[in-house]
Amino acid sequence: MREHSSVSSDALILLHPDDNVLVTARSLPEGATMTLDGQALVLTGALPVGHKLARRAMAAGDKIVKYGVPIGSLLAPVAPGEWVHMHNMTSDYLASHTRESGRQATQPSQESNS
Amino acid sequence: MSESVAPLQGFVRADGRKGIRNVLVVAYLVECAHHVSRRIAQHFDDLDVHLIGFPGCFPNQYASRMMRALTTHPNVGAVLLVSLGCESMDRDALREHIVASGRPVDLLVIQESGGTATTIAAGIEKVGAMRTELARQTPVPMSLDELVVGTICGGSDGTSGITANPAVGRCFDHLVADGTACVFEETGELIGCENIMAERAVTPELGELIQACVAKAERYYQTMGFGSFAPGNADGGLTTLEEKSMGAYSKSGASPISGLIKPGDIPPGGGLYLLDVVPDGEPRFGFPNIADNAEIVEMIASGCHLTLFTTGRGSVVGSAISPVIKVCANPETYQRLSADMDVNAGKILTGEASLDAVGEEIYRRVKAVAAGERSVSEALGHQEFILTYKSFEPIGPGCLPVRQV
Numbered sequence: 001m002r003e004h005s006s007v008s009s010d011a012l013i014l015l016h017p018d019d020n021v022l023v024t025a026r027s028l029p030e031g032a033t034m035t036l037d038g039q040a041l042v043l044t045g046a047l048p049v050g051h052k053l054a055r056r057a058m059a060a061g062d063k064i065v066k067y068g069v070p071i072g073s074l075l076a077p078v079a080p081g082e083w084v085h086m087h088n089m090t091s092d093y094l095a096s097h098t099r100e101s102g103r104q105a106t107q108p109s110q111e112s113n114s
Numbered sequence: 115m116s117e118s119v120a121p122l123q124g125f126v127r128a129d130g131r132k133g134i135r136n137v138l139v140v141a142y143l144v145e146c147a148h149h150v151s152r153r154i155a156q157h158f159d160d161l162d163v164h165l166i167g168f169p170g171c172f173p174n175q176y177a178s179r180m181m182r183a184l185t186t187h188p189n190v191g192a193v194l195l196v197s198l199g200c201e202s203m204d205r206d207a208l209r210e211h212i213v214a215s216g217r218p219v220d221l222l223v224i225q226e227s228g229g230t231a232t233t234i235a236a237g238i239e240k241v242g243a244m245r246t247e248l249a250r251q252t253p254v255p256m257s258l259d260e261l262v263v264g265t266i267c268g269g270s271d272g273t274s275g276i277t278a279n280p281a282v283g284r285c286f287d288h289l290v291a292d293g294t295a296c297v298f299e300e301t302g303e304l305i306g307c308e309n310i311m312a313e314r315a316v317t318p319e320l321g322e323l324i325q326a327c328v329a330k331a332e333r334y335y336q337t338m339g340f341g342s343f344a345p346g347n348a349d350g351g352l353t354t355l356e357e358k359s360m361g362a363y364s365k366s367g368a369s370p371i372s373g374l375i376k377p378g379d380i381p382p383g384g385g386l387y388l389l390d391v392v393p394d395g396e397p398r399f400g401f402p403n404i405a406d407n408a409e410i411v412e413m414i415a416s417g418c419h420l421t422l423f424t425t426g427r428g429s430v431v432g433s434a435i436s437p438v439i440k441v442c443a444n445p446e447t448y449q450r451l452s453a454d455m456d457v458n459a460g461k462i463l464t465g466e467a468s469l470d471a472v473g474e475e476i477y478r479r480v481k482a483v484a485a486g487e488r489s490v491s492e493a494l495g496h497q498e499f500i501l502t503y504k505s506f507e508p509i510g511p512g513c514l515p516v517r518q519v
Contacts, residue, residue: 010465013276023272023351025463027446049446049463050272050351050426064353067275067364069306071357084353091354093305093332094341 012053016068021052021084023066034081041081051085054078064089120485124256125191128216132256133188134419134484135162136248137435138241140194141185142167143208144201150222150230151196154237161492163241164434166499173202176377176504181208183378183415186215189436191251192244193217194237199225218244259293259384261484264413264421265365266299268406271350271426271444275361277472278424278443278459283367284473285422285480286386290369293384297375297413298366301331301390302342302402306356307363311388314371319512323374327390337397346427350444365424373514376506377412382514389416393504400502407431407498410438420483422476423491430454432496437489439479456490 012022012034022036024047032043036055047053052066059077063070064084076088086096124132140163142151148167155165166184168177185193185208193212197205205221212219220240227233265282267274286296304311308328312321335341341355352358372385381387391412392402403409410421410433420436423429426443428451442448445460452458457476461467467475483489 013463015276023276048349048351049444050274050276052272052351052353066357067360069310069356069360071306071360072354085351086348086353089353091341091356094335094343094355096340096343096348096354 014055015066018065018068020055020058020062020065022055024049024051024053036080039080043081045083047083051083054080054082054084056080120482122256122258122261122481122485123253124188124260125251126254127186127188129186131188131417132254132260133190134256134261134486135189135436136191136251137189138163138192138194138244138248139185139190139435140165140196140237140241141181143181143195143197143203143205144171145169146171146198146201147196147224150224150233150237153234154194154196154241157234157238158241158245160245161488161495163245164497164499166434166501168203168501170503171201174503174505176506177501178203178208179378180411180415180501182211184411184435185212185219186217187414187435188417189419191217191248193219194241194244195219195221196233196237197221197223199223218247220244257293258289258481261289262295262297262381262417262419263289263480264297264299264389264410264416264418265424266406266409266413266421267303267362267365267424268431269425269427269429270347270352270358270361272352273350273444273460273463274424274426275358275364276443277462277469278426278441278457279361280364281459281462281469281472281476282365282422282424282441284470285476286365286367287369288473288477289480290367290384290386295381295384295387295417296367296369297381297387297389297416297418299389299391299409299413300342300362300403301328301388301392302335303355303362304328304359305332305335305341306359310363311366311371314369316370316372316515317512320371320374323510323512324371324388327374327388327392330394331392331402334392334397334402338401342403350427365422374509375416375513376509377504378415379509380417385515389413394507395505399504402504404502405500407433407500408502411499411501420480420489422480424459428454430491430496431498432489432491432494434497434499437483437492438496439476439483439489440491441476454490454494
């Protein structure tokens with residue numbers, strides 16, 4: 001099984017060496033500072049526990065890797081330390097249901113590429 | 115792995131299976147008999163008098179199979195069936211099935227019993243008599259290889275796949291080594307993990323069947339428009355179904371996958387089993403699992419004596435018939451809802467315990483609850499139950515290991 005190892009701070013977890021995202025081990029306030037690969041970064045917004053942030057700069061279309069496996073693709077470029085979530089990535093299988101999509105009269109289903 | 119908890123004791127049934135509880139079930143056979151049944155069960159205000167039922171009126175083979183499996187679950191000692199009188203459920207066949215299982219069973223038909231008040235009064239009298247009968251049963255020694263344990267996750271968030279789920283996986287590894295049958299489920303929440311699971315299957319044929327059942331789940335959810343992903347999952351940091359899947363998948367631990375079962379199939383022996391809860395055939399009944407409790411009920415129908423329920427956002431549910439053990443993934447949720455939780459796996463994130471230590475704690479908790487200690491949701495009186503329309507074809511020969519004689 002995979003082991004946790006903290007990167008630069010015990011507030012961030014790297015679940016697998018191949019991952020390009022880190023997971024927050026506790027809620028982090030806006031303005032929190034951290035070091036990623038020797039670079040100092042400041043959080044531009046608060047991040048709740050369990051959320052993901054980019055380990056390095058990535059481009060739109062890049063696969064996000066967590067647990068050592070792809071969990072979806074980026075819709076927009078991200079900078080190191082940037083929040084990775086519904087606004088900038090999507091499933092490669094099925095659209096995720098959110099409160100917003102639930103409010104729409106019809107929910108267009110995504111094409112599967114699997 | 116032996117721990118100094120009380121030895122297991124079970125109530126032995128005519129089919130040789132043993133229950134960890136001696137529950138009396140009041141079962142309504144159509145929604146029209148729900149109120150009368152509830153009043154009968156409520157009268158006793160007893161942690162071992164449980165209310166279950168099927169709300170539908172029209173014929174459904176799946177519901178019939180589930181009701182038979184549930185009313186003859188090893189944790190069930192006696193049954194009162196409550197019928198309106200005109201619904202489709204074959205009450206006499208169900209009653210005969212329970213009689214054949216050796217359990218005391220009684221039947222009330224509201225249309226023949228004088229209506230609400232007289233049926234409630236008659237039901238209270240019958241349940242009272244059956245409870246007296248149950249109290250005379252003496253438990254017998256039971257071992258871990260006679261136990262069936264299920265796991266599901268509900269109210270998942272970004273912590274579920276890091277703490278509670280892999281910790282349950284470690285517990286499952288211990289239990290499988292003890293000869294316990296362990297069941298994990300929800301092929302719709304395993305989309306993206308099918309190839310890894312296939313590699314863990316004990317035969318290549320089973321691996322192919324597992325891949326096919328996940329492909330079926332994906333098709334089903336495509337037709338419905340979205341997968342098994344709730345808004346709370348997103349609030350908690352999960353973004354995609356495959357991310358949720360990987361987190362959910364870690365509940366299965368690292369043991370080989372011995373078989374693939376469908377709701378109501380009983381694992382033939384110890385080992386790790388995948389429960390396929392997505393209906394067969396073309397999608398037509400709506401979402402496969404309209405709530406977590408629908409999955410718990412199916413696991414119980416497959417013989418699970420207790421269920422490990424992991425939650426990050428914080429679910430409070432329990433279940434009729436068999437105890438649910440709550441494992442909280444998120445340390446912040448645990449602070450808010452500790453009175454509903456059995457195990458705090460969030461302490462893995464706060465550095466207070468290792469994944470292995472929490473896995474051991476869950477393992478000890480399983481043995482304690484199996485030995486008779488009440489789980490938290492059980493003690494709080496949670497008895498959520500939901501059974502809806504589905505259809506399944508029987509499992510194929512490649513789904514289960516060949517039994518060693």
